[in-house]
Structure formats: structure tokens, C-alpha cells
Amino acid sequence: MDRDPSAEKNCAAVSAVPPPPGLTPGQQAVLTALRQQPQPLSAQALHGVMAVQRSIGLATVYRALDLLKLLGLVQHRVTLSGETLYSVVEHDHHYLTCLQCGVSVPVETCPVQELVAHLQRTNSFRIYYHTLEFFGVCDRCS
Amino acid sequence: MDRDPSAEKNCAAVSAVPPPPGLTPGQQAVLTALRQQPQPLSAQALHGVMAVQRSIGLATVYRALDLLKLLGLVQHRVTLSGETLYSVVEHDHHYLTCLQCGVSVPVETCPVQELVAHLQRTNSFRIYYHTLEFFGVCDRCS
DNA sequence: TACAATATGATAATGATTATCATTCCTGAG
């Protein structure tokens, strides 16, 4: 996919929320499929659910997810078992995870929005998303 | 065969801030080595720095780090490249990471302490540590 | 001392992710 060099920075990459830029059909399909998932899921799991309706290579799914991250459309988090889970950036949920049994429970609140705005200014970073995870030992495991 | 009394079981004497339980010499060595590191580092890197003074197996380092996490003495975070970095829980630093070049800059503030206290009560979880990471694209990469 | 339980270390196995590379698709010039 080659884009007009002069217009390179005008696409949706600038803001995290707006409509998708010039994505290929495969990349578009990955984004669409991810939007339909209620929970974050791994690249392989996503590849699994996509394969039902549309043939797509696993490597392409990985590559599309990487690109979508760079565009600020997709976020990731890593489980205790080392799997990377993906979700759309609109999904701002955080988790409390047991180090022993691995169970994860969602956390409702997110106290970092202000901090994001502050960092945005002081660091000349374009911030797309954040992860906030709590680790400990659950009731049953302690 | 009597052993040196000063080399008693449980090296509990070395402790300072948190009351360490009965750790084996190997586990204690891992904790001590980790405390001397100014930055979070991988299990393999820690194994490397430890090997200089004390022979220890890589598997033992991994196992000790896992145990120390369960004891609430050590925390972890995962880099973009998939490496797991370890540090003592007292090290409550967070990072802003570029999705393109991978550069990480530290963030000073941490706005989650109150939330931790609240979650502690409402979830019957014993919370040991948390990770807070921001992802985006740095100045030079955008 | 003898026994059971746990820790250790060397190494093989695992598995998610990446790299490779040949093929296909797209686009813009001529």
C-alpha cells in the first residue's frame, strides 16, 4: 500500500478515535472482526474466528494488528501466560489478576485520564492507549 | 555433622523493609541481587549478573522470581519485545513506550494508590503490585 | 542415621511470535 508522501500525516493516524485510514481489505477485516469481540483476545484466537468467514493467513493477522496499534486503533495487553491479547482502543478496561491461579477480574474505574493529558503535553509523545493491571493473590488461593 | 550456626536456616536477617519468610539461600540470593539493580531487568540478565559472584542455574532464577512474586516481594512488567522484566515491589515506576522504536521513558507520577486501597476492600484480593504503561508514538517516529 | 519433601541444575520441549520468500495484488507511468 503506498500513500501520498505529502499527505502522509493527514490520515486518521493523527487522532486515535476517528475513522480508519486507507487500510487494505485484510487489515480492514482484522479491525472489523476485532470490533465485534466483547473481550480482548489473542492473535491466534482472532485468526480462528476470522477463518470462519474469510480466509486469511495467521501472519497477516499479526501484521495487521501491529499496524493497527501504530495507527492508534488497537491496543494490547499481556497475560501471565505470555499471550498478547488485542482489543480496540475504545475498550478501556483494566484487570486484577491472581498470580497463583491466573484468574482475571475486570476493574471498573480508570484514574489515569488526567495523567494521560498531562503526559501528552510534557513528553511530545502521541499517546494512544495505556494498560493498568493489578496483581496479587485471590481469595481462594491465599 | 553440625553446621555453621551463623549460616542458620532462613536468612531472615538480611531483610529490611518487608518481612521475608523462610527463603532458601538461592532465593535469597536472587532477591538480594535484584535489590541492587537500579532498573528492572530480565531473568536472564539477572542470571548473568549473579553468575559473576555465585553459581546458580537459570531455571532456579526463574523459579525464585515466580515465588518472590507470589510473596509480594517482586513485580514484573513485559516489554514490547516480549521480555519479562523484574524489579522489587518498592520500585513503583511506570513507563511511556513508543510502539515504533520501542524507546521507554519513565513516568514519575502514579495516580492509582487510592484505587488500590479501594480494590483491596471490594475484591477480597490481596494486591501486591500493579503495572501502568502508556503506549504511543514518540516525537522522532511520528 | 534414615526418610520424605523440597530445591537445584542441566537440558529438552514448548509455543507464541517473527523472519523468510515466493506469489499475488495494486498503482502509476508510459
Place this chain on the structure above:
DNA sequence: CTCAGGAATGATAATCATTATCATATTGTA
């Protein structure tokens, strides 16, 4: 319209941090 260059794709091999194995060493206890 046709062609060439560049990007995207897919199948597969390679990578590499982490785990599992398993034999040995250590520890605690009676």
C-alpha cells in the same frame, strides 16, 4: 492498455524466552 516497482499476503521455517523434565543434592524431622 500494458508493464514494472512496490506492497501485501500466506505457508512455512526459524527464533527465543520460558517451562517442563528428571536425576541429584539439600533440608528438616523423627
